[in-house]
Amino acid sequence: MTIISRILTTKLLIISFTATGQANPTNLPAIKQIELSPDGNKMLMLRAIENNYYAFAINLKNKKNNPVMASDPGNFSLNWCKWANNKKIICSGSGTVETKARGSRRGPSSAAGEMEGRLMYVVNQDGSNATKLIKKYIPQQSEKEPKYDSPIQDSVISWLPDSPNEILIQYNRENFRWPSVYRLNINNNKMKRVRKFKPQVSQWLSDDQGNVKMGIGYKDEQMRLYLVEDNSTRELKGEEIDGLLPAYPRGFSEDGEMIYLSRRNEIGAQQIVGVTLTDFTNRSTLYSSQVAPSADDLYSPSALRGPGIPRYIPETPIKHLISATPKQRFDSVAKAIPGDKETVVSRTSDWRKFIVYAWDKASYTYYLFDTSNNQLMKLGGS
Numbered sequence: 001m002t003i004i005s006r007i008l009t010t011k012l013l014i015i016s017f018t019a020t021g022q023a024n025p026t027n028l029p030a031i032k033q034i035e036l037s038p039d040g041n042k043m044l045m046l047r048a049i050e051n052n053y054y055a056f057a058i059n060l061k062n063k064k065n066n067p068v069m070a071s072d073p074g075n076f077s078l079n080w081c082k083w084a085n086n087k088k089i090i091c092s093g094s095g096t097v098e099t100k101a102r103g104s105r106r107g108p109s110s111a112a113g114e115m116e117g118r119l120m121y122v123v124n125q126d127g128s129n130a131t132k133l134i135k136k137y138i139p140q141q142s143e144k145e146p147k148y149d150s151p152i153q154d155s156v157i158s159w160l161p162d163s164p165n166e167i168l169i170q171y172n173r174e175n176f177r178w179p180s181v182y183r184l185n186i187n188n189n190k191m192k193r194v195r196k197f198k199p200q201v202s203q204w205l206s207d208d209q210g211n212v213k214m215g216i217g218y219k220d221e222q223m224r225l226y227l228v229e230d231n232s233t234r235e236l237k238g239e240e241i242d243g244l245l246p247a248y249p250r251g252f253s254e255d256g257e258m259i260y261l262s263r264r265n266e267i268g269a270q271q272i273v274g275v276t277l278t279d280f281t282n283r284s285t286l287y288s289s290q291v292a293p294s295a296d297d298l299y300s301p302s303a304l305r306g307p308g309i310p311r312y313i314p315e316t317p318i319k320h321l322i323s324a325t326p327k328q329r330f331d332s333v334a335k336a337i338p339g340d341k342e343t344v345v346s347r348t349s350d351w352r353k354f355i356v357y358a359w360d361k362a363s364y365t366y367y368l369f370d371t372s373n374n375q376l377m378k379l380g381g382s
Contacts, residue, residue: 031380033345034355034366037083038161040348042125043355043368043379044068044081044089053078055091057125060368068127069093079118079154084186085164090133091121092154117151122186134171135189149173157181158206161349168194168210170203178202181212198233201226205249207256213277214249214259223247227277240280247273260286333369336376355379 032046032053043058055068055078069091071078079092094116123130134153150172158168165187170179174197181195181204194212195204201215215226215233223246225236247263250272258274265271265288276282333344333354342358345366356367365381 031366032078033080034379035081035083035346036348036353036355036368037086038164038349039086040350040353041086042083044083045379046078046081055081055089057089057127066126068123068125069121069130082156082159084122084159084167087125088186089123089125090156090167090186091123092118093121094118118154120154120156131189133184133186133189134191150176150179155179157204157212158208158210160210161208163210168206168212172197179204181206183210195228195233198226200224200235201233205252205259207252208254209256211256213252213256216249227280236280244273244275244280244283332371332374336369336374337367 030048032048033044034046035044037043041060043060045056045058046053047056048054052073053071055070057066057068058064059066068081068089069078071093076093076095079094081089081091084090120133121130122133153169153171155170156167157170160166160168160183163183166183166185168181169184170181171191172179173182174180178197178199178201180193180197182191182193184191194210198215200217200219202218203216204212205214205216206212212228214228217224217226225241225245226233227236244261244263247261250260250262252259253274257278258276261273261275263271263273269288271285272287274284274286333342333356337356337358341360342356344354345357346355347353352370352372354369354371356369358365358367363381366379368377368379369375
């Protein structure tokens with residue numbers, strides 16, 4: 001079936017930065033997502049209009065709005081959109097995917113060869129040339145290993161800020177249960193495998209440079225951590241993880257030598273632990289809340305790239321910083337935003353502009369804050 005989304009006409013582009021109610025008479029959140037382009041000159045917004053989500057690219061200098069992509073009720077539903085670079089946008093959408101296992105009866109396929117899945121498209125910032133990123137696999141006669149086209153095709157694990165025309169994804173092509181890691185060129189759709197699947201590893205983690213560092217898996221209903229060492233991947237055991245798990249990775253240090261893990265301390269409150277990758281017994285507690293339960297979030301350079309791992313949590317306040325580099329910028333953001341519950345949901349590559357989500361029990365508001373001139377702009381909310 002056709003999954004390419006409808007591209008909006010300019011008649012639908014009457015959007016105010018602050019208006020929220022009239023354009024969205026439904027129960028959908030008025031604003032699903034806002035993100036700054038890496039250079040901070042444009043903004044990407046997913047906005048509900050008449051029970052449907054639309055993506056717009058907004059020029060912050062002249063306020064011109066470009067339609068990018070839209071949900072198509074019953075056929076295609078927008079999940080998220082992200083700036084791949086300053087000119088191109090990647091969007092994820094749910095819809096019907098033609099897929100089936102090849103050479104294996106265990107693959108999750110239907111009689112018609114279709115199932116619900118998540119696809120990725122790359123589109124220009126003006127909404128033109130929307131193209132499906134992952135092409136259907138066509139096996140070669142000489143290949144003996146069974147191949148599989150997974151219906152889940154939007155698992156980005158790094159946006160590779162130093163390689164603006166590539167992203168790092170995990171994808172089930174060689175094995176229907178365990179994903180491999182690929183560098184995907186968004187201009188020509190070519191994929192290059194950088195890490196073969198490892199049985200039991202269901203999620204791969206990389207640093208900002210795109211180096212695959214760790215894996216996460218579950219066995220016997222227990223969380224397992226896997227460390228990537230050169231060309232091999234091994235499970236961490238014994239004293240390496242003694243007293244550490246369960247813990248969830250939140251990001252890597254700027255040099256990629258340390259991983260930040262979020263876990264619960266002895267009173268059930270959140271704790272942030274820094275662990276040296278070359279020696280998992282070398283740990284330091286970077287933060288430990290004294291209030292249980294707490295949802296203080298970790299912010300490191302790699303924690304603000306989403307939607308892949310590591311993620312930041314949109315419902316938690318700005319409380320604690322691991323990296324000292326942007327601390328002054330974050331402090332100025334926190335002081336400028338009314339109230340005490342806010343979180344950064346997007347930033348520019350130079351840490352100069354931020355989009356902040358602030359909320360209380362009754363409402364929420366998105367703000368754009370420029371630390372170079374301390375200018376605060378209200379974008380919208382409820």
